[in-house]
Amino acid sequence: MTSTDVLIIGAGIAGASLGAELAPHRRVAIAEAEDQPGYHATGRSAAFWHEGYGGPYVAPLSRASRPFLGAPPSNFAERGFLTPRGAIHIARTGEAFDIVPGVAVEPLDRAALAERVPGLLPEWVRGLAEQGLADIDVARLHGAYLAQVRRHGGEVRTRARLQRADWRSGRWHVRFEDGVEMTATLLINAAGAWADDVAAAAGVRPIGIEPKRRTMVQLRVGRTGLARLPLIVGADGSFYFKGEGDRSLWLSPHDEIECTACDAAPEEIDIAVAIDRFSKVVDWPVERVERSWAGLRSFAPDRLPVIGFDVGQPAFFWCAGQGGFGIQTAPAAAKLAKALILGEPPERLLSDVDPARYEPKRFVAELSGATA
Numbered sequence: 001m002t003s004t005d006v007l008i009i010g011a012g013i014a015g016a017s018l019g020a021e022l023a024p025h026r027r028v029a030i031a032e033a034e035d036q037p038g039y040h041a042t043g044r045s046a047a048f049w050h051e052g053y054g055g056p057y058v059a060p061l062s063r064a065s066r067p068f069l070g071a072p073p074s075n076f077a078e079r080g081f082l083t084p085r086g087a088i089h090i091a092r093t094g095e096a097f098d099i100v101p102g103v104a105v106e107p108l109d110r111a112a113l114a115e116r117v118p119g120l121l122p123e124w125v126r127g128l129a130e131q132g133l134a135d136i137d138v139a140r141l142h143g144a145y146l147a148q149v150r151r152h153g154g155e156v157r158t159r160a161r162l163q164r165a166d167w168r169s170g171r172w173h174v175r176f177e178d179g180v181e182m183t184a185t186l187l188i189n190a191a192g193a194w195a196d197d198v199a200a201a202a203g204v205r206p207i208g209i210e211p212k213r214r215t216m217v218q219l220r221v222g223r224t225g226l227a228r229l230p231l232i233v234g235a236d237g238s239f240y241f242k243g244e245g246d247r248s249l250w251l252s253p254h255d256e257i258e259c260t261a262c263d264a265a266p267e268e269i270d271i272a273v274a275i276d277r278f279s280k281v282v283d284w285p286v287e288r289v290e291r292s293w294a295g296l297r298s299f300a301p302d303r304l305p306v307i308g309f310d311v312g313q314p315a316f317f318w319c320a321g322q323g324g325f326g327i328q329t330a331p332a333a334a335k336l337a338k339a340l341i342l343g344e345p346p347e348r349l350l351s352d353v354d355p356a357r358y359e360p361k362r363f364v365a366e367l368s369g370a371t372a
Contacts, residue, residue: 052100
């Protein structure tokens with residue numbers, strides 16, 4: 001039986017980034033149920049940094065993460081993980097934009113929209129340009145975090161699906177489905193869509209984190225010069241798309257389909273809905289679907305991340321519920337979690353982040369009422 005200080009369940013971006021922050025200070029092991037880290041949400045991300053995504057209480061984490069993503073320390077990566085793209089929010093008559101306060105945008109009239117998005121259908125009459133949006137090199141970021149864990153002596157185990165975790169004699173006694181056993185002083189739940197399952201396996205009350213499926217489609221269309229097309233976002237929240245190649249783009253119907261934790265796959269109806277919505281935005285003929293995929297975005301009941309020690313079990317730490325903003329908030333969320341775990345003051349870049357908004361204890365009254 002092996003022993004460690006910190007055992008993290010889940011090697012997606014949440015577990016990898018927190019492991020990298022803790023590894024210089026504690027013995028860290030990360031257990032990933034799948035054959036490779038980041039198989040689910042992390043590996044299927046739409047891969048952009050969008051300042052206001054997730055709303056005003058998520059934006060502080062996104063803003064605090066931007067400097068690291070743009071210019072990480074030289075001992076972490078040789079270059080940044082962001083490539084500027086920009087976004088254009090578009091609206092029809094009577095539709096309102098929902099922009100988080102503090103996000104810099106430039107109003108666009110119909111003529112300006114038509115110039116920036118050739119082929120835009122006439123009902124789209126006004127827009128907002130957001131220059132700050134950038135693509136994230138997710139694979140390289142995730143890989144750099146895992147490399148940092150290993151560089152400091154941490155272990156990353158794959159095919160290690162948690163069976164149960166028991167707290168006794170001041171340590172966690174953990175058993176995996178392959179029969180391997182470990183002990184740890186702190187158990188961190190970074191299991192994404194499986195976060196509530198991990199809590200239950202450890203005898204901790206689940207919070208109510210629910211996975212929702214999102215569909216992505218890569219289309220080849222009858223239009224060239226799309227590689228650097230900005231992210232086009234509908235004001236009604238029913239679609240977004242961005243350039244991927246000269247004649248291809250990534251499209252989503254911005255769906256949130258309730259589902260169980262699983263290896264998510266796109267359904268034909270959702271692909272059809274996405275293409276139908278796209279056809280009502282621009283006059284670019286769709287030539288074929290080049291590929292499609294789906295990912296799970298996991299939300300707490302209030303749609304905010306859950307970062308902090310469990311109220312009933314202080315040796316159990318939550319790092320879950322990152323919705324669709326887990327990658328763009330990972331640097332700040334991991335640094336916040338590290339400060340809480342080590343009992344240290346947060347770094348200066350977290351000065352605008354209120355840790356209390358993300359604490360698990362915010363659900364105590366709600367859960368108590370539900371079981372009363």
